[in-house]
Each structure stands twice: as structure tokens, then as C-alpha cells.
Amino acid sequence: MIIREATADDAGQIAPLINLIYDEMELDELEDVPEGDLLKVIRAAYRTRTYLSGAATTVVAVINQQIAGVAFGYPDKNEAKIDTVLSTVSQQVPSFAGKPLELDQEAFNQEWYLDSIAVDPAYQGQGVGSQLLKALPHYMKTSGLTKIGLNVDFANPGAKRLYQRHGFKTIGTTMIGDHQYYHMQLALTRVLATAART
Numbered sequence: 001m002i003i004r005e006a007t008a009d010d011a012g013q014i015a016p017l018i019n020l021i022y023d024e025m026e027l028d029e030l031e032d033v034p035e036g037d038l039l040k041v042i043r044a045a046y047r048t049r050t051y052l053s054g055a056a057t058t059v060v061a062v063i064n065q066q067i068a069g070v071a072f073g074y075p076d077k078n079e080a081k082i083d084t085v086l087s088t089v090s091q092q093v094p095s096f097a098g099k100p101l102e103l104d105q106e107a108f109n110q111e112w113y114l115d116s117i118a119v120d121p122a123y124q125g126q127g128v129g130s131q132l133l134k135a136l137p138h139y140m141k142t143s144g145l146t147k148i149g150l151n152v153d154f155a156n157p158g159a160k161r162l163y164q165r166h167g168f169k170t171i172g173t174t175m176i177g178d179h180q181y182y183h184m185q186l187a188l189t190r191v192l193a194t195a196a197r198t
Contacts (some may be wrong), residue, residue, distance in 0.1 A: 006058035011046040013067040017118040044089040068123035073114040076107035136187035151181035
């Protein structure tokens with residue numbers, strides 16, 4: 001398995017993985033949007049510099065030249081820029097019909113926010129998600145932030161256990177769409193201390 005930063009050429013393989021997350025979120029504003037149109041929006045977003053290595057970072061796990069998993073995150077202060085990209089590209093797809101995609105605020109203050117992490121169902125159970133989580137501190141170290149934050153749906157206890165195994169602690173809850181989420185954080189000082197001992 002190779003973990004690397006994504007490129008614009010990866011957008012076609014990234015889009016279906018990110019779409020899995022949107023399916024699970026069951027957002028009302030996407031109810032009448034054909035899946036193909038949402039995939040177009042996601043693909044376009046993941047071709048932008050903002051999503052790849054500008055205001056955000058996209059990291060992929062590659063197995064046999066296939067993208068097996070993706071992680072996407074950014075410093076909390078960049079969330080508005082990220083959401084603007086999605087809103088802008090959605091306006092170019094007719095089914096959004098003058099109602100661009102707008103997302104709830106998800107990041108907490110002073111954290112590098114792991115917005116999305118998804119693993120291709122064909123590669124689940126092979127440690128792909130764990131390898132992506134372990135790689136994140138390397139990709140976010142220039143942000144100057146010392147915490148990684150994420151949200152996990154109340155209805156997904158398996159994901160919550162995975163994050164707990166990686167040292168994430170629940171620090172609060174938040175609503176995204178109609179779902180309630182645990183907000184979890186990982187202190188990087190703990191990660192770096194563990195890495196120094198091994």
C-alpha cells in the first residue's frame with residue numbers, strides 16, 4: 001500500500017468514495033439530486049488546487065494502482081474556502097438549479113479538521129483507514145495546529161471505535177444535517193510521543 005497526496009488525475013476514483021459519505025449523511029438538500037450529478041460536483045472539487053494542496057490536503061491509499069481509500073482535511077480557518085469551492089462547482093450542474101450545495105460548519109476551533117475519510121468496500125478490513133489515519137500528522141504538520149478533529153455519526157459505533165483505537169477522544173457533539181455526531185479530537189503531542197517510543 002502506498003500513501004501519497006492526491007493529484008487531479010485521481011478525482012475520478014476519489015469521487016465514488018466521497019459519495020459513500022454523502023449517502024450515509026442523508027442530507028435533505030441532496031435528496032432530489034441524481035447521483036451522477038453529485039459525482040460530477042465531487043470530481044470537479046477534487047480537481048481544484050484548493051482541495052488537493054491549497055487550503056486543504058487530500059491523501060490517498062493506493063493498492064495495485066487503485067485508490068483504496070481517501071482522507072481529506074484542512075485547518076479549521078479554511079473551512080469557508082473549502083465550502084465555497086463545493087458551492088461554486090455545484091452551480092455548474094443543472095440539477096442543483098440555482099440552489100448551490102451549502103454545507104453546515106463542521107470544524108471546531110484550532111484544529112486540523114478531517115472532513116472525510118472513506119475506504120473502497122472492496123478494501124475494507126485491510127487496514128486502509130488505519131494507515132490513512134497514521135499518515136495524517138505528516139501531511140498536516142505545516143499547519144502549526146496540534147489537534148486533529150473529526151465528526152462521527154451516532155449511528156456508526158464501528159467508526160467511533162476505530163478512532164478511539166487511534167487515540168481520538170470525544171470532546172462534544174454537533175448536528176450536521178439531520179444527524180447527530182460525536183466530535184472527536186486527537187492531540188498530536190500524544191501521537192509524536194508514541195512514535196518516539198517505538
